[in-house]
Amino acid sequence: MSISKTDFMRGMQCPKMLWLDAHKPDMKVIPADTQRRLDKGNEFGDKAMAMFGPFVEVTEYIPNTKYLDKRKMVLKTKRFMDAGEENICEASFDHNGFFCAVDILHRVDGNVWEMYEVKDSPEVKPQFIADAGYQAWVLDKCGIELDGVFVVYHYDDEDDPFEPVDVTEEAIEFAHTVDENIYRLDELKKSKAEVMAEMGERCSAPYECWYCDYCNKLREKTE
Ligand code: SF4
Numbered sequence: 001m002s003i004s005k006t007d008f009m010r011g012m013q014c015p016k017m018l019w020l021d022a023h024k025p026d027m028k029v030i031p032a033d034t035q036r037r038l039d040k041g042n043e044f045g046d047k048a049m050a051m052f053g054p055f056v057e058v059t060e061y062i063p064n065t066k067y068l069d070k071r072k073m074v075l076k077t078k079r080f081m082d083a084g085e086e087n088i089c090e091a092s093f094d095h096n097g098f099f100c101a102v103d104i105l106h107r108v109d110g111n112v113w114e115m116y117e118v119k120d121s122p123e124v125k126p127q128f129i130a131d132a133g134y135q136a137w138v139l140d141k142c143g144i145e146l147d148g149v150f151v152v153y154h155y156d157d158e159d160d161p162f163e164p165v166d167v168t169e170e171a172i173e174f175a176h177t178v179d180e181n182i183y184r185l186d187e188l189k190k191s192k193a194e195v196m197a198e199m200g201e202r203c204s205a206p207y208e209c210w211y212c213d214y215c216n217k218l219r220e221k222t223e
Pocket residue numbers: 013014015016017020197198199200202203204209210211212215
């Protein structure tokens with residue numbers, strides 16, 4: 001097993017959510033409006049890829065599946081970096097199974113880079129900085145020299161909607177939280193026994209959980 005950015009963020013919100021993702025993913029129910037929002041976010045992310053001009057994209061899937069071929073993506077990223085590419089989208093890195101794909105890795109000078117995390121949101125929210133902090137942690141472990149960490153939010157301007165905000169300091173601060181929790185979450189994800197967690201505020205913040213039906217049914221059984 002390994003921990004991706006999504007795993008880390010979901011595990012920090014609720015340990016059971018991380019465990020269910022790994023062991024009972026079919027129990028999740030994604031509401032139609034959430035799926036539409038996710039699709040819209042992906043479209044915004046795709047458009048942002050060109051914000052610095054020409055770019056290359058790393059995304060690769062395992063043939064005939066919807067699963068990323070992470071190994072191939074990491075190798076492809078290295079090839080692009082070595083080839084002198086300036087803007088690498090979905091640039092992928094892996095440190096001992098801790099994986100991330102950076103929305104945009106932008107070369108500043110030589111082997112010095114900036115990373116950009118793109119969000120289809122009218123503002124920068126704390127969870128976006130945490131996302132960027134996870135990515136910065138993986139890149140640091142992989143020996144990538146980062147000169148800046150940015151969250152790009154959706155600015156209200158049709159012609160130029162990509163607004164980067166420098167969150168370098170906050171993201172690096174959050175990287176300490178990653179260090180303190182990532183190995184614990186990795187163990188938890190591997191647990192054979194189902195992880196338990198009380199329902200409550202964590203079921204809707206910072207994100208709506210998609211396992212509420214499952215957990216509600218479980219709770220009814222035990223009451
Ligand atoms: S519904 Fe609540 S308790 Fe259940 S997995 Fe989701 S966040 Fe955790």
